[in-house]
Amino acid sequence: IVLEQKTPVRVLHRRAPLTRPRKLLALAIEHIEGRFYRVRIESEAGTYIKEFVHGDLGRTVPSLAGLADSPADIFELDVECVSLDFPPPAI
Secondary structure (H helix, E strand, O other): OEEEEEOOHHHOOOOOOOEEEEEEEEEEEEEEEOOEEEEEEEEOOOOOHHHHHHOOOOOEEOOHHHHHOOOOOOOOOOOOOOOOOOOOOOO
16 A cells, blocks of 8 residues: 655654655554454554554545544554565565
8 A cells, every 4th residue: 555644743843744655565454342453554664654544634645544434543552573674675
């Protein structure tokens, strides 16, 4: 999935107002219970994950909230792995 991410509102005061393409390399969604899901994402460096989840007022397209046609937010965010391979292999 290729995202178009505008500079997030939360960092706009210290970053240039640009639109950056970012790639999601893998996305897995697991239902936990009720309205809770575990989402595992492998992404390109520089991807704003929180903004991908909630959409940042339409500044990240597509977003998980937009794809689900429902509001979404993050309860907990963990970095599980950092790949130091550069450049990444072609998909």
